[in-house]
Every structure is written in C-alpha cells, then in structure tokens.
Amino acid sequence: MKTAIAQIRTLAAKAGGTTIPISVTHTDLPTNDWSTLFQTVLCSPDSYLAGESNVFCFASGTSIYQQIFPPNHIAFGYSAITEHWLSRKPCNIPNEIWSVRATGQVRETWAAQAKADWHAFLQYRALEMQPSAQLIIVGSGADAEGNSGAEGLTDLANHILRQLVKDGTLYPTEYEEMAIPTYYRTAQEWKEPFTSDSNFPQGGVLSLDHFGEVTLPDVYLEKFQQDGNAQAFAKAYTGFFKAAYEPCLFVNLSDKRTPESRQQVIDLFSQRLQSALAQDPAKYSCRWRLQLMLISKRPE
C-alpha cells in the first residue's frame, strides 16, 4: 500500500497537482479479525499511514462476490490470495476434501462454481472501477494440470480424517460434508473472461494487461533443511492448516456432539497431522502456485 500511495503522489506531482487525499478501504468477510487489522493499520510504525497526511482508512465487510463500492468509485484496487475461496461449497467430494482431487461431474461442478464466482467478482469490480482504473490480483491458483502445489499436505489431512472415521472418532456423515470451499484456477481459467468466446458480459469493459505466474518457495522446508528441526516444520504447517481450513472443515460436525466432543475431534486431528508432518517434511512441502494479473477498466 505504501508503494501505491507513493506512486499516486508521484503521478499527482508530475501532473502539477497538490497533494490529493487518498481513501483506502480494506475489505474482507464480516468474520474477519478487524480489531487486529485496525490496530496494525492505525498503530504500527510500518503502516502505510505512518508519516502520511491526507490518507484515510476505512473497512467493508461485504463479500467480494457482491457490490462493495458505488459505481465508478475505485481508482486503484489490490486483492491478494482471496479469489480461490469460493462463495459456497458447490457439492461434496466423495472420499476427498480438496477440490483438486475431484473428478468427473464433481470436478465440473466445482469448476463451474469457480467460473461463476470469478465472473461475479469481475462484474462488480468493472462496475466499481473508474474509467482507466487498475486492479492488481495476486491469485492462488493451479499449474496446467490443476495442482495447487499443496497436495502433499491436503492428501495427508484427508488420510488422517479417513483414519478418524475408521477408528470411530468421526462419523461418516460428518466426513462426507468436509470439502474445503476453495478452487485453484489454471491460467486458462483465470484468463477465460477476457477471451473473445467468453460469455462474460463485461468483457469489453475490462482488459487483462498483464498475466504472470510464479511458484512460491517453501520457507518452512528451507528452514528445516537448514536446522533439521522437523518438529518446528510440523508445528508451522499444523498452525497454517488450523488457521486456514479448520473453521470450514469442522463446521458440519454433528450438532449432537457436546462442545468438549467437538474440541476432542479437532484436537486429535491436529495432533495426528503434526506428528505425521514431522515424519517426512519433504513429502508434505507446499509449493503454492500464484497467478499475477493487472486488469484495467477501459477509458470512456
């Protein structure tokens, strides 16, 4: 955000303008940890607000799959690692929890939901952006084969859940509902709304000016290779998995369970995950695939 503010200031100065006021709106779901966000933005010395005047911050809890801003409002947008979260789980995935592992009709249903959500996202941003406005997207996506790069970890998580069903800890009906509502789009799927044969209605309004792909290094594995501390590796990935997926994975535990029984299932899963991760860090290493996009709204 600091970079974006500096760029806007430079461009405004070149155009001979005085310091223009800049409004920054953070958007996330209503359940986001907004207190931490505001404490960081308002109080951290590293915040983009530190040392700035005429920069104002706001927040919105409206989903990215709805209209967030008035029409022609946004001058510059930035969204990172969010559009792989779908608006809903379109269907269960037999014997799997990860959409990458879905096959046949089930896979098509997930792909169709991801397409509809990407269209909805772009449709609302096209409405909200000012003419010539730019939007940067850092998307968590897939390689050409559809792999996200985290399949070692998510296959392990699925294996542990299936073991929990086998030993009677988890009910089969609970496991059946467990599909993480994320989808990892290939380059082709990200680009689809910008192609001439797409049925995306705002195709003429937005243009995809740049598209790039990177594969992230695994910082936890690199650390393990330096210090040999498999427990630290396992703890880091268990913490990541817990923060990212635990709420959606265990949301459908039977309402007949007591709070203690729910917590026992969740804790047992985490313990088993951590202990398995420590056995073979390289096997469960994640190399996330990112797609980087610069999208602009055509001038009027």
Ligand SMILES: C[S@@+](CC[C@H](N)C(=O)[O-])C[C@H]1O[C@@H](n2cnc3c(N)ncnc32)[C@H](O)[C@@H]1O
């Ligand atoms: C991996 S985090 C990325 C957070 C931040 N953009 C960053 O780069 O550090 C994904 C975020 O997307 C949010 N999210 C998921 N679905 C969303 C939706 N439909 N609308 C808005 N935010 C959503 C989650 O609450 C979470 O904070």
